[in-house]
Amino acid sequence: MRAVRAASRLTRAGRWVMLRVLINQIRFTALQAIGLVAFLAAILAFLVISQSIRQLGRFGAVDNLGTIMVVAVIRELGPLLTALIVVSRSGTAIAAEMATNRVMGEVTALEAMGIDPYIYLVLPRMLGAIVSVATLMVVFDAVALLSGYVAATTNGMALSRYTAIVLRTLSAKDVWLTLAKGVFFGAAVALFCSYHGLAVKAGPTEIPQAVTRGVVATIVAIFVLSALFVAVAT
Amino acid sequence: MTERRTSVVLGPGVAELPGAPPLAFREVDLLGRADKAGRFSVVVEPGAVVAAIGDEESGIEALGPLALGLTAPLAGAVEVFGVPIALLPYYDLLGFRRHLGYLPQGDGLLQNLTLKDNVALPVRFATDHRLHEVEARVAQLVDDFRLRSIAALRPAQATEEDRRRAAMARAVALNPKLVVLELPFVGLTSRAAKELLDRVSRSDDGSARAILLTSRDLTPAVRDLVTHAVRVVDGVAIEAQTRESGWR
Numbered sequence: 517m518r519a520v521r522a523a524s525r526l527t528r529a530g531r532w533v534m535l536r537v538l539i540n541q542i543r544f545t546a547l548q549a550i551g552l553v554a555f556l557a558a559i560l561a562f563l564v565i566s567q568s569i570r571q572l573g574r575f576g577a578v579d580n581l582g583t584i585m586v587v588a589v590i591r592e593l594g595p596l597l598t599a600l601i602v603v604s605r606s607g608t609a610i611a612a613e614m615a616t617n618r619v620m621g622e623v624t625a626l627e628a629m630g631i632d633p634y635i636y637l638v639l640p641r642m643l644g645a646i647v648s649v650a651t652l653m654v655v656f657d658a659v660a661l662l663s664g665y666v667a668a669t670t671n672g673m674a675l676s677r678y679t680a681i682v683l684r685t686l687s688a689k690d691v692w693l694t695l696a697k698g699v700f701f702g703a704a705v706a707l708f709c710s711y712h713g714l715a716v717k718a719g720p721t722e723i724p725q726a727v728t729r730g731v732v733a734t735i736v737a738i739f740v741l742s743a744l745f746v747a748v749a750t
Numbered sequence: 751m752t753e754r755r756t757s758v759v760l761g762p763g764v765a766e767l768p769g770a771p772p773l774a775f776r777e778v779d780l781l782g783r784a785d786k787a788g789r790f791s792v793v794v795e796p797g798a799v800v801a802a803i804g805d806e807e808s809g810i811e812a813l814g815p816l817a818l819g820l821t822a823p824l825a826g827a828v829e830v831f832g833v834p835i836a837l838l839p840y841y842d843l844l845g846f847r848r849h850l851g852y853l854p855q856g857d858g859l860l861q862n863l864t865l866k867d868n869v870a871l872p873v874r875f876a877t878d879h880r881l882h883e884v885e886a887r888v889a890q891l892v893d894d895f896r897l898r899s900i901a902a903l904r905p906a907q908a909t910e911e912d913r914r915r916a917a918m919a920r921a922v923a924l925n926p927k928l929v930v931l932e933l934p935f936v937g938l939t940s941r942a943a944k945e946l947l948d949r950v951s952r953s954d955d956g957s958a959r960a961i962l963l964t965s966r967d968l969t970p971a972v973r974d975l976v977t978h979a980v981r982v983v984d985g986v987a988i989e990a991q992t993r994e995s996g997w998r
Contacts, residue, residue: 526875527874527875527876527877527878527879528878528880528881529873529874529875529877529879529880529881529884530874530875530876532874532881533871533874533875613862616861617860620856620858620861621854621855621856621858622858622859622860622861624815624820624854624858625852625854625858625859625860626860627820627844627847628818628820628847628850628852628854628858629847629848629852629871629872629875629876629920630844630845630846630847630848630872630875630876631844631871631872631875631876632841632844636875
């Protein structure tokens, strides 16, 4: 919190530097991952909806398709999968970069220049990860819904019926939950990976270990947070 | 409408003591020894260039971090402009360091920034200059340290001498009254070492700047610029020489 307060007192040029780091982080974490997120969302939704229509159709329970789409894909799997993609792409990069910063003496050099490394290194990455994860979750949901429609029509369901079934289950709460998960999961990715990266002390050989520790801790945190969301939201 | 600008260097409310020397080590324990006889004392006066000379186990590696308040002395006191720097709260300490220049061992340049952006970093973060004023100051430093043709290179793409030039330009970017240089001449030619020390030892207004530098040996090329040298063995300054008395 002290770092956030100190960041609010940054100079104009300092804010400009931070903004550049933030934009770079969003470019790397969100923009460059959109294709992968969209691809996985499409595959996942197509498989889930195709299988669901076939299985539910045997029992005449196709109307429950909306519940599967919204609860399983939009509410739970989407955020989880998106966060895991971001951890594997950007979390590893953040942890490795922080560890390298520490090993190369760059963190000490920043402090010696009177620059708080948490403001320069961690804060923009945290904001970038939050914005990116939240945005990617929205992308995931949009592509999943679209892909679900393709799967439904492939299996003989009309657009109007698919839309009605999904909209019946989808609520504003799902939108807020998605955004809240984006904030918490994004913060978890940046904080855990930064912490383990900056905790490196011995030398370059410790960098891969720091990356592993950061990624494992983040994955555990994301699953725990996901469970907490279920507990709180229900 | 023009905005009010407060100062060149944005620092905290920690005031320097008037008349205090830029840097003073008072009976500092460099190597974790209990006995008082094994302690280090040196004062860097305004405008003086003091060289602390010693081998890897002499304890001179501790001087830079102690002077910047990056580590606290195990015993004794380190005062910068009369302020016991290690006792400052973290954010006051960060602001206070903007009055100091520091060349860490190994340069400490940020690898993901160009040499120019490395030089610009303290100016961008520690001043309330407008953007074009920041760029003008950076351009001046780039020219002064002859970095123009390589300013767009990353540190890994530059030679050791060019990296040192950039790191030294960054150290004096805020025109500090005190600069601490850790092993600044390693890997440099005699000509480059003299040129860089000469540039760093002068403030923007041409006046002499206080410098503490550490070195394994006092290169003949830079002896004219050093005013005072102490040889450090086992954490103790055992021999002091001055330029006036001649180097032995």
